[in-house]
Amino acid sequence: MMHINFYSLNLNCKKSQETIDLSHQVIFFHGKVSSGKSSIARLINFCLGGNLERTIAIQKEVISVSLELAVGNYKVLLERNAESSSIVTASCINEQGESFTINVPVNAGNQPVYAGQVYSLSDLIFYLLNIKVLRIPAKKNVQENTSLVRLTLKNFMWYCYLDQSKLDNSFFRHEDGTKTKSSKEILKYIFQYSTQKLIELQEKLTNTRKERFQKHATAEGLREFLKKFNFSSDEEISFLEESTKAKLDKAKIEKKRIEADYSSNTHTVDKLRNEIRELIMSLTSLEQGITDIERRIEQQTSLKSELISSKFKVAKNHTIANVFQGINFMNCPDCGTNLSKRKVNDDTCKVCLSPKDLENPEIRDDLEVIQIDLNERIRELDSSIDLHKKSLVQSKKEFAAKHKIRQELDQKLQHDLKQYESIFLSNIRDVDKSVATFTERLKSIKRMKLMPREIKKLEEVAHKLILQERELKRLIAEETANFVKGEELIEELEEVFLEILIEVGMPGISAKDKVSINRNNWDVSILPAGEEYLRWNFYNAGSGGKKTLFNSCFLLAIHIIAAKHDLPIPTFIIIDTPMKNIDKEVNTDIFKSFFDYLYKLASSILDKTQIIIIDNNYIPPSTEITIDFVHRYMEAGNPENPPLIPYYDGP
The missing domain is CATH 3.40.50.300 (P-loop containing nucleotide triphosphate hydrolases)
Structure with missing residues (x-):
């Protein structure tokens, strides 16, 4: 109760x-x-x-x-x-x-x-x-x-x-x-x-039938799917796998043959490639030489400008010394300090307090020597710049001539290779496509090879579930008989x-x-x-x-x-x-x-x-x-x- x-x-x-x-x-x-x-x-x-x-x-x-x-x-x-x-x-x-x-x-x-x-x-x-x-x-x-x-x-x-x-x-x-x-x-x-035991047995029977139906339906669905692609048995899949392997091996061999033929057919242009390679090296060397000459001309031109500027500075210093000679400064020209109150000797400069010769102010004797030396250096630089410019013109002419020769050789090489590559590319693309197709197909077949085994497992499970159903029905019958x-x-x-x-x-x-x-x-x-x-x-x-x-x-x-x-x-x-x-x-x-x-x-x-x-x-x-x-x-x-x-x- x-x-x-x-x-x-x-x-x-x-x-x-x-x-x-x-x-x-x-x-x-x-x-x-x-x-x-x-x-x-x-x-x-x-x-x-x-x-x-x-x-x-x-x-x-x-x-x-x-x-x-x-x-x-x-x-x-x-x-x-x-x-x-x-x-x-x-x-x-x-x-x-x-x-x-x-x-x-x-x-x-x-x-x-x-x-x-x-x-x-x-x-x-x-x-x-x-x-x-x-x-x-x-x-x-x-x-x-x-x-x-x-x-x-x-x-x-x-x-x-x-x-x-x-x-x-x-x-x-x-x-x-x-x-x-x-x-x-x-x-x-x-x-x-109806007893609790009977209800539990009926529940187990219902679940077992449901599971068996699902396993069986899944197996049948997979088998029907595989039949469309001739994958319904291990024998069919193994035969298709071997056939695909043979086709893949044949395609790989054909690819190697085409690559070997291409290598042998293009050896006639190897000499032309070497000439172009040597010409490229010479052009590279010339290009580097031109760059070096241009850099040297630029450096010497800059140095010449500095020497000319130095000449003006020397002349300017001499002129300033003559202009300010004998001037009696009341205030310092730098800071403005009143110099009249400073007690200095007559033989000393009021501004910088340096000793002086009242009769003959200091005049540098080496100014003329400096001017002569600067003029000589400028002439040397002019001569060097002219030589470099002539060398630069000659190098550019040689570079242009060799560059033209290289273009002609490139065109000739392209023309020669085009005759071989058009046929080679057509053949190699076809064989590459075949290799890729057979490779992917072989991978798919290997995956598909597992499916019949899984189907067989599902069918084995379904068969075991049928046996379980029979046992449950027997137990239900025994319980009902009571x-x-x-x-x-x-x-x-x-x-x-x-x-x-x-x-x-x-x-x-x-x-x-x-x-x-x-x-x-x-x-x-x-x-x-x-x-x-x-x-x-x-x-x-x-x-x-x-x-x-x-x-x-x-x-x-x-x-x-x-x-x-x-x-x-x-x-x-x-x-x-x-x-x-x-x-x-x-x-x-x-x-x-x-x-x-x-x-x-x-x-x-x-x-x-x-x-x-x-x-x-x-x-x-x-x-x-x-x-x-x-x-x-x-x-x-x-x-x-x-x-x-x-x-x-x-x-």
Whole structure:
């Protein structure tokens, strides 16, 4: 059994904090309409990850809601924002006092949020119950590309919570195309027509088939691709490789032959090349000589200019000495100092204080010698410059003549080579293209040579996967063969369901009738007096009251068998208005029979199952039955028996 029981439901409203006591085994909420009775069940379901019908009262007043419950050996507090938040805050503590708190998504994400295996709130509940997450194929027939979908606590809730809005128009989601398979898989799992081991084997089989299909498809695709290029086998590739090698070797030999022929055909111009090479060396030497002569002429011309400038400087110094001779300076011509106050001897210069000869001022005798020497040097430079200029002219003429000869030789060499190169280039380009083509083709072939081997590996893996599939099918068959217990449980479910219908007084049911549950589609039918042609079921039961009673009784039958044989189903039942569409005044016997039977179950086989009943009318248990029972009357505007939100006055 999945031991889940509730302690309390807590509402955080805008003006108050409301707590609904859920700590008893059987809880009966009754009262007038619009008092919030159904909202209690919906809020419990909301805290467990379900959707919430947002009534006006909930939209306007409820901020958040929390549910305190027991899950296996853990005490758990689930907190969820009333704005349909996708996150639930779960606080858990076990019997040893170990605790943790996590924010867990309602729907599974891509990454685990706890213990490496909890992806959603449902996973957390299963983790606390020490149950592995269940997965089933997404389609009825398991195929190569079929994915697996998760079964969640919501799926189990179909057999634990009967919602008032769907109680008379929905038979445990069996008619809902989007949920039919998962609802039936839950029944198969509960009644041992499917086990956790079987689900795991089916999941392995699905994954193995998918992998095998992918390997096989990849191998076939590669083989078809290679066939277009004659690469479908090692023999074909080896033959093509050898053929390409031979062609490449032949092309390389042809290239060497063409290069050798070119070398031999062009030896006649080697003499011409040598002449041009010697001529280039001579031109280079001449060019360097011309540069040296020009540099020497430039240097000597510059020196001549400096010598001429020196002549002017010597003449200028002599003239200045004569001009300033005998002048009596009053102030220093350099700094302007007054010289009249300076006491000097008559034989000393007032300016520089040097001794002087008053009668014969100093006159340098070597000025004339210097002038003669400068003139001689200038004449020598003129002669040297003239000689260099003549040599420069001669060198330039010789350079021009040899340069012309070189141009003629270059033209002749180009003409001679052109005859050979045009043929050589044409031949060598063709053979180079062949060499490059065969080289790249050989590289591609070597790469392609690995592909058949990889294809063979893929096919070997696919073959091994086929063997694994056969083994998994054998194990699945063995596991399925063990479903004798499951068949016995379904037969017992048929008997118990009929007993309940008789016990509560379902109209048109007698002990001679028979209940039949189809093992393929799980349709539940009534066979009056065992007659097949009179078969009827939920969908053609007729009145809404009979449909409501049909669903409620079948739910009780499931929990009776589950409790008796310790089958995996949550240990709580929530039925919102089991007497929907049934008038208490007209059908008093059905009312009393149903609730008396329910209380009797709660005190016996379902004594470990928590039962929450919501209905407009209230029938208490008889004094002969001892159970942990509590009821709450709810009425809007009644302070002594307040509604779910006491202060709220609205629709």
